[in-house]
Amino acid sequence: MKTLAVVRAIVFAVLLVYSLYSMPWAYLVLPKEGVSLALVDVVATVKSLAVAVWLGVAWIGVDAYLSFAFLRKARDVTARATEPAK
Secondary structure, X not given: OHHHHHHHHHHHHHHHHHXXXXXXXXXXXXXXXXXXXXXXXXXXXXXXXXXXXXXXXXXXXXHHHHHHHHHHHHHHHHHHHHOOOO
């Protein structure tokens, strides 16, 4: 379980850094006069954010699967340990 916790923390940190890196900071803090946004830049920014979101969703799915697998394994071991001897 320690290994899974370490992997979760590392992947979360990587996703967080990637999300912060791909955030369109220039578009969030616009000059008072405003700027004209190029469609290509907006699409590229949205695409990188979408990739970060899909990576997060995929990780949540893998994490949930692994959690259920470990729980199932622990339940099977407990059931075997509590079975009466034949």
